[in-house]
Amino acid sequence: MRVMIAEDDALLREGLVLLLRTAGIDVVAAADNADDFLAAVTADRPDIVVVDVRLPPTFTDDGLRAAAEARRRHPGLPVLVLSAFVENSYAAELLADGAGGVGYLLKERVGRVEQFLDALRRVAKGGTAMDPEVIAQLLVRHRADDPLATLTPREREVLALMAEGHGNGTIGELLFVSDGAVHKHIRSIFGKLNLPSDEAGHRRVLAVLAYLNAK
Amino acid sequence: MPHNHRVSPPPTRLLGRHWRAVRYLLVGGGTAALSLAAVLGLLLVVALCAVFGLGLPVLPEAARLGRWLTGVERRRVARATGTPIPEPHRVVTGPLRTQVRIIVTDPATRRDLAWMVLHGLSGLPFAVLAVGLPLGAVNQWLIPAYWWLVPGGVPSGFDYQVNSWSRAGIAVGYGIIYAALALLVLPAAFRGQVRLAGWLLRPADGVVLSDRVAELTASRAAALDAHGAELRRIERDLHDGTQARIAAVIMQLGIAEQLRGRDPDAAFDLIRTAQDTATSALAELRDVVRSIYPPVLSDRGLDGAVTALAARCPIPCALDIADIGRRPAAVEAAAYFIVAEALTNITKHSGATGAAIALHATEDTLRITVSDNGHGGADEDLGSGLVGIRRRVEALDGRTGLTSPAGGPTELRVELPCGS
Numbered sequence: 001m002r003v004m005i006a007e008d009d010a011l012l013r014e015g016l017v018l019l020l021r022t023a024g025i026d027v028v029a030a031a032d033n034a035d036d037f038l039a040a041v042t043a044d045r046p047d048i049v050v051v052d053v054r055l056p057p058t059f060t061d062d063g064l065r066a067a068a069e070a071r072r073r074h075p076g077l078p079v080l081v082l083s084a085f086v087e088n089s090y091a092a093e094l095l096a097d098g099a100g101g102v103g104y105l106l107k108e109r110v111g112r113v114e115q116f117l118d119a120l121r122r123v124a125k126g127g128t129a130m131d132p133e134v135i136a137q138l139l140v141r142h143r144a145d146d147p148l149a150t151l152t153p154r155e156r157e158v159l160a161l162m163a164e165g166h167g168n169g170t171i172g173e174l175l176f177v178s179d180g181a182v183h184k185h186i187r188s189i190f191g192k193l194n195l196p197s198d199e200a201g202h203r204r205v206l207a208v209l210a211y212l213n214a215k
Numbered sequence: 216m217p218h219n220h221r222v223s224p225p226p227t228r229l230l231g232r233h234w235r236a237v238r239y240l241l242v243g244g245g246t247a248a249l250s251l252a253a254v255l256g257l258l259l260v261v262a263l264c265a266v267f268g269l270g271l272p273v274l275p276e277a278a279r280l281g282r283w284l285t286g287v288e289r290r291r292v293a294r295a296t297g298t299p300i301p302e303p304h305r306v307v308t309g310p311l312r313t314q315v316r317i318i319v320t321d322p323a324t325r326r327d328l329a330w331m332v333l334h335g336l337s338g339l340p341f342a343v344l345a346v347g348l349p350l351g352a353v354n355q356w357l358i359p360a361y362w363w364l365v366p367g368g369v370p371s372g373f374d375y376q377v378n379s380w381s382r383a384g385i386a387v388g389y390g391i392i393y394a395a396l397a398l399l400v401l402p403a404a405f406r407g408q409v410r411l412a413g414w415l416l417r418p419a420d421g422v423v424l425s426d427r428v429a430e431l432t433a434s435r436a437a438a439l440d441a442h443g444a445e446l447r448r449i450e451r452d453l454h455d456g457t458q459a460r461i462a463a464v465i466m467q468l469g470i471a472e473q474l475r476g477r478d479p480d481a482a483f484d485l486i487r488t489a490q491d492t493a494t495s496a497l498a499e500l501r502d503v504v505r506s507i508y509p510p511v512l513s514d515r516g517l518d519g520a521v522t523a524l525a526a527r528c529p530i531p532c533a534l535d536i537a538d539i540g541r542r543p544a545a546v547e548a549a550a551y552f553i554v555a556e557a558l559t560n561i562t563k564h565s566g567a568t569g570a571a572i573a574l575h576a577t578e579d580t581l582r583i584t585v586s587d588n589g590h591g592g593a594d595e596d597l598g599s600g601l602v603g604i605r606r607r608v609e610a611l612d613g614r615t616g617l618t619s620p621a622g623g624p625t626e627l628r629v630e631l632p633c634g635s
Contacts, residue, residue, distance in 0.1 A: 015481070053514075060513060060514040060515070061515065084501070084510070085501050085504070085505065087511050087514075087524075088527055089511070089527070092526065108493070109494075111494070136529075146529075
């Protein structure tokens with residue numbers, strides 16, 4: 001897997017490079033600003049890009065905009081965005097084209113190396129990886145008549161993991177339940193939220209995220 | 216305003232002016248009676264305040280009644296002289312204690328009271344003269360027409376009977392004196408009353424400016440207070456949360472270093488713990504940062520940040536944001552938190568199915584309007600959200616307006632000055 005990185009903080013950038021190379025992943029470019037990053041992406045399409053939201057020159061959302069631009073230049077280019085804070089509207093923007101291959105994680109998740117690498121691989125394969133904090137904000141129940149209120153605690157856990165981008169197998173492992181039990185919960189959740197149950201895999205995750213974002 | 220002398224045309228202009236004075240003094244008798252009653256009522260309220268503190272809740276209502284009365288008089292004077300008198304009162308709002316403070320410290324309150332006492336004492340006698348003098352003149356003049364019809368004569372109104380033509384002549388003389396008095400005294404009394412009201416019911420010299428200075432001083436003090444409280448909160452959050460946790464991380468890593476030779480498993484566990492601790496330190500730090508200045512504001516500006524707020528609101532929000540550009544950070548942050556708190560209030564309390572946010576800016580003002588179609592009845596004294604909004608606005612010397620009749624709709628209007 002060939003990765004390109006855009007991160008302005010030298011410690012974090014070198015740390016990321018080291019961490020990925022240790023895992024046997026090929027880091028083909030590591031830029032410290034949005035322009036260099038875009039130039040590298042344009043010259044040579046990587047399998048996935050890892051981008052910090054805030055980058056020079058303006059230190060606002062240059063990274064996010066560079067990621068969107070990279071995706072315009074290479075449709076379907078998997079993008080994993082790292083940020084010091086989560087902002088739901090950014091997640092919604094990333095997901096907006098409905099193509100998948102999108103991740104949005106807090107920077108410190110990198111420290112859980114195996115989970116981070118799992119998220120990276122998932123996104124590279126066209127899946128999604130949403131930070132648990134994004135999902136927690138999306139799951140906040142605002143109104144008494146919110147259909148989310150009808151979910152059991154276990155179903156909420158399953159829904160949250162599903163929205164983060166995990167597959168049935170991982171969800172079962174994380175919750176210590178069988179595949180069959182996960183299936184049953186998911187069917188029940190889709191029924192209660194009135195979502196089409198014929199979607200599978202990444203498309204199902206996107207449907208769930210679209211539902212939560214539109215809520 | 217139609218003048219009465221046009222409705223019933225007088226024989227001469229002099230009489231017209233005279234009639235106007237009489238009318239003014241007559242109505243003045245009414246307002247004088249009300250003034251006296253109001254002063255007595257107020258004395259009672261003050262006595263109750265002094266004895267039991269019972270009168271306090273009534274005081275703002277009493278003041279409002281007094282202001283209504285002086286308002287009536289101010290309009291009367293404006294009609295009589297053609298010059299409007301500016302309203303001198305400070306606006307009475309906020310919780311009861313604040314209202315009482317505003318009323319008691321407002322110099323216009325003292326001037327109102329002075330007017331009520333002076334007008335109450337002078338208005339009634341003048342009203343009596345305004346009726347009595349003209350009627351007395353007419354009465355005296357009529358005596359020659361009928362005294363000889365009444366056996367034994369008629370009472371003259373003084374200590375003799377009119378029972379001869381010479382005495383009837385004297386009555387005519389008295390009538391002339393009455394009329395002369397009426398023509399001399401009544402216009403003078405009219406002018407005096409108008410001058411009294413004009414003098415006491417307008418704002419005292421320098422009050423308008425000194426009020427503004429006092430307002431600014433207070434809002435500046437409040438801003439400093441708010442700023443100080445904010446700094447202390449941030450210090451506490453960083454000290455008790457982030458700093459303590461990072462110290463713990465360093466300690467855990469130190470112990471792990473000591474253990475790594477003897478007990479690698481325990482050392483490994485400690486490294487894990489240190490990682491967890493650092494993660495929660497970071498989460499707390501993020502909350503502190505967000506509470507100081509939401510990062511989305513510096514990324515996207517107020518426009519983008521409010522759009523994100525609206526998108527996150529569970530109730531559909533219509534947005535009307537004109538080109539507001541960048542404003543001072545304090546103003547943008549305040550505006551952001553105001554909209555966020557308003558939307559939280561709407562979501563929690565209004566029962567609304569739709570909301571609307573409007574942001575408009577002139578060169579030196581940012582106007583925020585947040586409205587909803589809920590059931591209204593929003594009360595500042597009940598919810599802390601509105602109090603928080605008002606505090607933020609006052610700290611920037613802005614203005615807050617809230618209309619929320621029972622049954623809705625509710626509209627919150629905020630104006631923030633932002634000299635750029």
